[in-house]
Amino acid sequence: MLDVVQKLENSEMHAQTLMNRFRTMSTLDSDNYRTLHEDTINLLRYMLREFPEFLCEYHYEFIGAISPEGIEMRSLISCAYPRYMDLPNRMNTGRHVDELPEMQLRPPTSPAFVCLFLLDSYLETGTPVSVFPTVLDYISTNDLDYYAIFPRINAIVLYVGIQAINYIKSKDMTPSISSTTTSWHNNFFLLLLCPTKLYFTIYFSPGRRYLLTAIVDQLAYVNGITQYFSRLLHYLFEFESILGEQVHREIAIVIVERVPFPSCPWGLVHTVGKLSKIPLFDFYANEYFDSSTEIQGEYITK
Numbered sequence: 001m002l003d004v005v006q007k008l009e010n011s012e013m014h015a016q017t018l019m020n021r022f023r024t025m026s027t028l029d030s031d032n033y034r035t036l037h038e039d040t041i042n043l044l045r046y047m048l049r050e051f052p053e054f055l056c057e058y059h060y061e062f063i064g065a066i067s068p069e070g071i072e073m074r075s076l077i078s079c080a081y082p083r084y085m086d087l088p089n090r091m092n093t094g095r096h097v098d099e100l101p102e103m104q105l106r107p108p109t110s111p112a113f114v115c116l117f118l119l120d121s122y123l124e125t126g127t128p129v130s131v132f133p134t135v136l137d138y139i140s141t142n143d144l145d146y147y148a149i150f151p152r153i154n155a156i157v158l159y160v161g162i163q164a165i166n167y168i169k170s171k172d173m174t175p176s177i178s179s180t181t182t183s184w185h186n187n188f189f190l191l192l193l194c195p196t197k198l199y200f201t202i203y204f205s206p207g208r209r210y211l212l213t214a215i216v217d218q219l220a221y222v223n224g225i226t227q228y229f230s231r232l233l234h235y236l237f238e239f240e241s242i243l244g245e246q247v248h249r250e251i252a253i254v255i256v257e258r259v260p261f262p263s264c265p266w267g268l269v270h271t272v273g274k275l276s277k278i279p280l281f282d283f284y285a286n287e288y289f290d291s292s293t294e295i296q297g298e299y300i301t302k
Contacts, residue, residue, distance in 0.1 A: 011054055011057070011058075014054070015054075015057075015058045015061060015062075018043075018058075018062065018065075019061060019062065019065040021036075021040060022040075022062070022065040022066045022067070022070070022073070023065055023147065024036075025037065025040070025067065025070070026067040026146075026147075037070075037073075040073060041072060041073065041076065044073060044076040044077065045076065045263075047080075048076055048077075048079055048080055048263070052080040052081060052082065052083060053080075053082055053083065054080075055077050055080035056080050056081065056082060056220075056221075059077060059078070059080070059220065060154070060158060062077050063077065063078075063154060063214075063217045064150060064151040064154045067146060068146060068150075068209070068210070068213065071257060071258055071261070072261050072263075074213075074217060074258070075258050075261050075263055075264055075265060075268075076263050078217060078219065078220040078265035078267070078268070079220075079263045079264070079265050079266075080220070080221070081220070081221030081222070081266070082221075085221065085222065087221060087222060087266050088222065118131060118134060119131060119135070119156070119159065119160065119163075119188075120163070122184060122188065123160065123163050123164075123167070123183075123184050123185055123188065124167075124184070125184070126184045126187070132191065132192070135156065135192070138152055138156075139152045139153050139156070139207060140207070146206075146210070149206075149207060149210055150210050150213075150214070153207070153210045153211050153214050154214045154217070156214075157211065157214040157215055157218065158214075158218065158225075160185050160188055160189070161185075161218060161225055161228050161229060161232075162225070163185060164183060164185035164186070164228055165224050165225070165228050167183055167185065168183070168228075186232055186235045186236075189211075189215070189232060189236065190235075190236065190239060190242065190243070192211060193208060193211065193212075193236070193243055193247050193251075194242055194243055194244075194247070195243070195244050195246070195247060208247065208250060209250060209254065212250055212251055212254040213254055215229055215232065215233065215254075216229075216233075216254050216255055216258070216268065218267075219265055219267030219268040219270075219271055220265050220266070220267050221265070221266050221267065222266065222267075226266075226267035226270075229267075230267060230270065230271040230274065233251065233255065233271055233275070234271075234274065234275065234278075236251055237251070237275060237278075255268070255271065255272060255275075256272065259272060
Protein backbone atom coordinates (compact mmCIF):
# COMPACT_ATOMS: atom_id res chain seq x y z
CA MET A 1 0.00 0.00 0.00
CA LEU A 2 2.83 2.40 0.82
CA ASP A 3 4.16 1.97 -2.73
CA VAL A 4 0.84 3.23 -4.05
CA VAL A 5 0.76 6.13 -1.60
CA GLN A 6 4.19 7.26 -2.74
CA LYS A 7 2.88 7.81 -6.27
CA LEU A 8 1.70 11.12 -4.86
CA GLU A 9 5.11 12.76 -4.61
CA ASN A 10 5.92 14.64 -1.41
CA SER A 11 2.84 13.19 0.27
CA GLU A 12 3.77 14.60 3.70
CA MET A 13 3.99 18.10 2.27
CA HIS A 14 0.63 17.71 0.53
CA ALA A 15 -0.91 16.35 3.72
CA GLN A 16 0.33 19.32 5.76
CA THR A 17 -0.94 21.76 3.13
CA LEU A 18 -4.36 20.14 3.19
CA MET A 19 -4.48 20.21 7.01
CA ASN A 20 -3.57 23.91 6.97
CA ARG A 21 -6.40 24.48 4.52
CA PHE A 22 -8.88 22.73 6.82
CA ARG A 23 -7.79 24.82 9.81
CA THR A 24 -7.89 28.07 7.84
CA MET A 25 -11.50 27.47 6.86
CA SER A 26 -12.64 27.74 10.48
CA THR A 27 -11.39 31.35 10.64
CA LEU A 28 -13.27 32.61 7.57
CA ASP A 29 -16.54 34.50 7.36
CA SER A 30 -19.55 32.75 5.87
CA ASP A 31 -19.09 33.92 2.26
CA ASN A 32 -15.40 33.05 2.05
CA TYR A 33 -16.01 29.79 3.91
CA ARG A 34 -18.69 28.81 1.42
CA THR A 35 -16.35 29.40 -1.52
CA LEU A 36 -13.39 27.58 0.00
CA HIS A 37 -15.65 24.77 1.20
CA GLU A 38 -16.92 24.14 -2.33
CA ASP A 39 -13.38 24.15 -3.70
CA THR A 40 -12.21 21.79 -0.95
CA ILE A 41 -15.07 19.36 -1.58
CA ASN A 42 -14.11 19.23 -5.26
CA LEU A 43 -10.46 18.69 -4.32
CA LEU A 44 -11.36 15.84 -1.96
CA ARG A 45 -13.53 14.21 -4.63
CA TYR A 46 -10.60 14.35 -7.02
CA MET A 47 -8.25 12.84 -4.44
CA LEU A 48 -10.82 10.20 -3.53
CA ARG A 49 -10.83 9.13 -7.17
CA GLU A 50 -7.11 9.46 -7.96
CA PHE A 51 -5.31 9.04 -4.63
CA PRO A 52 -7.56 7.10 -2.24
CA GLU A 53 -4.58 5.51 -0.45
CA PHE A 54 -3.30 8.98 0.41
CA LEU A 55 -6.58 9.78 2.19
CA CYS A 56 -6.40 6.41 3.98
CA GLU A 57 -2.82 7.02 5.07
CA TYR A 58 -3.58 10.42 6.62
CA HIS A 59 -7.16 9.78 7.69
CA TYR A 60 -6.41 10.31 11.39
CA GLU A 61 -4.57 13.61 10.80
CA PHE A 62 -7.13 15.00 8.34
CA ILE A 63 -10.11 14.22 10.56
CA GLY A 64 -8.44 16.01 13.47
CA ALA A 65 -7.95 19.16 11.40
CA ILE A 66 -11.55 19.58 10.16
CA SER A 67 -13.96 21.78 12.09
CA PRO A 68 -17.18 20.34 13.58
CA GLU A 69 -19.20 21.83 10.72
CA GLY A 70 -17.21 19.95 8.08
CA ILE A 71 -19.41 16.85 8.09
CA GLU A 72 -19.31 16.38 4.32
CA MET A 73 -15.51 16.68 4.26
CA ARG A 74 -15.24 14.05 6.99
CA SER A 75 -17.53 11.74 5.07
CA LEU A 76 -15.54 12.12 1.85
CA ILE A 77 -12.25 11.32 3.57
CA SER A 78 -13.77 8.32 5.34
CA CYS A 79 -15.07 7.05 1.97
CA ALA A 80 -11.52 6.36 0.80
CA TYR A 81 -10.38 2.76 0.58
CA PRO A 82 -7.39 1.02 -1.06
CA ARG A 83 -7.81 0.36 -4.75
CA TYR A 84 -6.91 -3.30 -4.37
CA MET A 85 -9.97 -3.85 -2.15
CA ASP A 86 -13.43 -4.85 -3.35
CA LEU A 87 -15.93 -3.58 -0.81
CA PRO A 88 -18.90 -5.84 -0.04
CA ASN A 89 -22.40 -4.48 -0.47
CA ARG A 90 -22.63 -1.97 2.36
CA MET A 91 -26.33 -2.74 2.83
CA ASN A 92 -25.51 -6.39 3.46
CA THR A 93 -25.39 -6.80 7.23
CA GLY A 94 -25.09 -10.58 7.26
CA ARG A 95 -22.74 -12.38 9.59
CA HIS A 96 -20.32 -13.28 6.80
CA VAL A 97 -19.36 -9.61 6.41
CA ASP A 98 -17.91 -9.58 9.93
CA GLU A 99 -15.92 -12.69 9.08
CA LEU A 100 -14.18 -11.21 6.02
CA PRO A 101 -10.34 -11.42 6.22
CA GLU A 102 -10.16 -7.65 5.69
CA MET A 103 -11.87 -7.16 9.04
CA GLN A 104 -8.64 -8.34 10.65
CA LEU A 105 -6.60 -5.57 9.01
CA ARG A 106 -5.44 -2.38 10.67
CA PRO A 107 -5.64 0.81 8.58
CA PRO A 108 -2.23 2.23 7.59
CA THR A 109 -2.41 5.36 9.76
CA SER A 110 0.21 5.44 12.53
CA PRO A 111 -0.58 8.26 14.97
CA ALA A 112 1.89 9.19 17.68
CA PHE A 113 0.17 8.59 21.01
CA VAL A 114 1.54 10.68 23.85
CA CYS A 115 1.08 9.61 27.49
CA LEU A 116 -1.93 7.44 26.65
CA PHE A 117 -0.18 4.40 28.11
CA LEU A 118 -1.65 5.68 31.40
CA LEU A 119 -4.93 4.15 30.19
CA ASP A 120 -3.45 0.67 29.84
CA SER A 121 -4.01 -0.42 33.44
CA TYR A 122 -7.70 0.49 33.34
CA LEU A 123 -8.22 -1.12 29.94
CA GLU A 124 -6.67 -4.34 31.24
CA THR A 125 -8.18 -4.55 34.74
CA GLY A 126 -10.84 -1.85 35.16
CA THR A 127 -8.67 -0.05 37.71
CA PRO A 128 -7.75 2.52 38.77
CA VAL A 129 -10.86 4.62 38.19
CA SER A 130 -8.72 7.66 38.97
CA VAL A 131 -7.74 7.54 35.30
CA PHE A 132 -11.02 9.29 34.41
CA PRO A 133 -10.25 12.65 36.08
CA THR A 134 -6.84 12.48 34.38
CA VAL A 135 -8.47 11.91 31.00
CA LEU A 136 -10.95 14.74 31.59
CA ASP A 137 -8.13 17.12 32.49
CA TYR A 138 -6.28 16.05 29.35
CA ILE A 139 -9.19 16.85 27.03
CA SER A 140 -10.44 20.00 28.79
CA THR A 141 -9.47 23.60 28.19
CA ASN A 142 -10.79 26.79 29.71
CA ASP A 143 -12.22 28.14 26.45
CA LEU A 144 -13.34 24.75 25.06
CA ASP A 145 -11.38 25.48 21.88
CA TYR A 146 -12.14 22.81 19.29
CA TYR A 147 -8.60 22.52 17.98
CA ALA A 148 -7.27 22.09 21.51
CA ILE A 149 -9.81 19.44 22.48
CA PHE A 150 -10.67 17.36 19.43
CA PRO A 151 -7.19 16.08 18.46
CA ARG A 152 -6.79 14.79 22.02
CA ILE A 153 -10.21 13.14 22.04
CA ASN A 154 -9.48 11.70 18.61
CA ALA A 155 -6.20 10.24 19.90
CA ILE A 156 -7.89 8.66 22.93
CA VAL A 157 -10.66 7.13 20.81
CA LEU A 158 -8.28 5.56 18.32
CA TYR A 159 -5.86 4.41 21.03
CA VAL A 160 -8.58 2.65 23.03
CA GLY A 161 -9.94 1.13 19.82
CA ILE A 162 -6.54 -0.27 18.85
CA GLN A 163 -6.01 -1.66 22.35
CA ALA A 164 -9.48 -3.25 22.23
CA ILE A 165 -8.68 -4.98 18.95
CA ASN A 166 -5.37 -6.24 20.36
CA TYR A 167 -7.19 -7.58 23.43
CA ILE A 168 -9.86 -9.33 21.37
CA LYS A 169 -7.23 -10.92 19.11
CA SER A 170 -5.24 -12.08 22.14
CA LYS A 171 -8.34 -14.01 23.21
CA ASP A 172 -8.72 -15.51 19.71
CA MET A 173 -12.03 -13.71 19.27
CA THR A 174 -13.44 -11.33 16.69
CA PRO A 175 -15.18 -8.03 17.52
CA SER A 176 -18.74 -8.99 18.39
CA ILE A 177 -21.35 -7.95 20.90
CA SER A 178 -20.24 -10.67 23.30
CA SER A 179 -16.50 -10.00 22.96
CA THR A 180 -16.80 -6.23 23.33
CA THR A 181 -19.23 -6.44 26.24
CA THR A 182 -16.74 -8.43 28.29
CA SER A 183 -13.87 -5.95 27.91
CA TRP A 184 -13.11 -2.74 29.79
CA HIS A 185 -12.61 -0.83 26.56
CA ASN A 186 -16.33 -0.37 25.88
CA ASN A 187 -16.92 0.33 29.55
CA PHE A 188 -14.41 3.18 29.28
CA PHE A 189 -16.53 4.89 26.60
CA LEU A 190 -19.75 4.13 28.46
CA LEU A 191 -18.53 5.84 31.63
CA LEU A 192 -17.25 8.87 29.72
CA LEU A 193 -20.70 9.34 28.19
CA CYS A 194 -22.87 8.40 31.18
CA PRO A 195 -24.41 11.61 32.67
CA THR A 196 -25.05 9.98 36.05
CA LYS A 197 -21.34 9.32 36.60
CA LEU A 198 -20.45 12.97 37.07
CA TYR A 199 -17.02 12.14 38.44
CA PHE A 200 -16.16 10.35 35.20
CA THR A 201 -18.27 11.82 32.44
CA ILE A 202 -17.53 14.45 29.81
CA TYR A 203 -19.82 16.88 31.53
CA PHE A 204 -19.92 19.59 28.86
CA SER A 205 -22.03 18.95 25.77
CA PRO A 206 -19.43 19.98 23.14
CA GLY A 207 -16.95 17.51 24.60
CA ARG A 208 -19.51 14.73 24.47
CA ARG A 209 -20.34 15.62 20.88
CA TYR A 210 -16.65 15.61 19.96
CA LEU A 211 -16.24 12.16 21.52
CA LEU A 212 -19.15 10.76 19.53
CA THR A 213 -17.87 12.46 16.37
CA ALA A 214 -14.45 10.88 16.85
CA ILE A 215 -16.08 7.46 17.24
CA VAL A 216 -18.24 7.80 14.11
CA ASP A 217 -15.22 9.11 12.17
CA GLN A 218 -13.71 5.64 12.48
CA LEU A 219 -16.50 4.05 10.41
CA ALA A 220 -14.62 3.92 7.13
CA TYR A 221 -13.86 0.97 4.82
CA VAL A 222 -13.61 -2.73 5.67
CA ASN A 223 -10.99 -3.12 8.42
CA GLY A 224 -10.64 -3.98 12.09
CA ILE A 225 -11.09 -0.41 13.32
CA THR A 226 -14.37 0.01 11.43
CA GLN A 227 -15.63 -3.31 12.75
CA TYR A 228 -14.78 -2.52 16.37
CA PHE A 229 -16.37 0.94 16.43
CA SER A 230 -19.46 -0.33 14.64
CA ARG A 231 -19.84 -2.86 17.45
CA LEU A 232 -19.14 -0.16 20.03
CA LEU A 233 -22.07 1.94 18.78
CA HIS A 234 -24.26 -1.16 18.92
CA TYR A 235 -23.10 -1.63 22.52
CA LEU A 236 -23.87 1.99 23.44
CA PHE A 237 -27.37 1.70 21.98
CA GLU A 238 -28.00 -1.29 24.22
CA PHE A 239 -27.35 0.87 27.28
CA GLU A 240 -29.92 3.61 26.64
CA SER A 241 -31.31 3.08 30.15
CA ILE A 242 -27.91 4.00 31.59
CA LEU A 243 -26.94 6.78 29.20
CA GLY A 244 -30.34 8.47 29.19
CA GLU A 245 -32.43 9.84 26.35
CA GLN A 246 -30.34 12.97 25.75
CA VAL A 247 -27.07 11.10 25.24
CA HIS A 248 -28.84 8.39 23.24
CA ARG A 249 -30.28 11.12 21.03
CA GLU A 250 -26.83 12.66 20.49
CA ILE A 251 -25.40 9.29 19.48
CA ALA A 252 -28.17 8.74 16.93
CA ILE A 253 -27.90 12.25 15.48
CA VAL A 254 -24.11 12.09 15.05
CA ILE A 255 -24.58 8.83 13.14
CA VAL A 256 -27.55 9.79 10.98
CA GLU A 257 -26.57 13.38 10.11
CA ARG A 258 -23.96 12.01 7.69
CA VAL A 259 -26.25 9.67 5.79
CA PRO A 260 -27.84 12.24 3.41
CA PHE A 261 -24.54 13.17 1.74
CA PRO A 262 -23.91 11.61 -1.70
CA SER A 263 -20.60 10.21 -0.45
CA CYS A 264 -21.27 8.13 2.64
CA PRO A 265 -18.60 5.80 4.08
CA TRP A 266 -19.12 2.06 3.78
CA GLY A 267 -18.76 1.55 7.53
CA LEU A 268 -21.34 4.19 8.39
CA VAL A 269 -24.04 2.80 6.09
CA HIS A 270 -23.25 -0.73 7.24
CA THR A 271 -23.63 0.35 10.89
CA VAL A 272 -26.92 2.17 10.33
CA GLY A 273 -28.21 -0.88 8.48
CA LYS A 274 -27.34 -3.12 11.43
CA LEU A 275 -28.89 -0.80 14.01
CA SER A 276 -32.09 -0.30 12.01
CA LYS A 277 -32.74 -4.05 11.86
CA ILE A 278 -32.77 -4.54 15.63
CA PRO A 279 -36.38 -4.25 16.91
CA LEU A 280 -35.18 -3.49 20.44
CA PHE A 281 -33.65 -0.19 19.31
CA ASP A 282 -36.71 0.89 17.26
CA PHE A 283 -34.28 3.14 15.44
CA TYR A 284 -36.74 5.23 13.42
CA ALA A 285 -39.45 5.59 16.05
CA ASN A 286 -37.73 8.43 17.88
CA GLU A 287 -39.22 11.87 17.44
CA TYR A 288 -35.91 13.40 16.37
CA PHE A 289 -35.87 11.30 13.17
CA ASP A 290 -37.57 12.56 10.06
CA SER A 291 -37.02 10.25 7.11
CA SER A 292 -39.19 8.81 4.38
CA THR A 293 -40.50 5.27 4.58
CA GLU A 294 -38.58 4.54 1.36
CA ILE A 295 -35.27 5.40 3.03
CA GLN A 296 -36.16 3.42 6.13
CA GLY A 297 -37.10 0.45 3.98
CA GLU A 298 -33.78 0.67 2.13
CA TYR A 299 -31.94 0.08 5.39
CA ILE A 300 -34.30 -2.34 7.08
CA THR A 301 -35.20 -4.77 4.32
CA LYS A 302 -31.80 -5.47 2.75
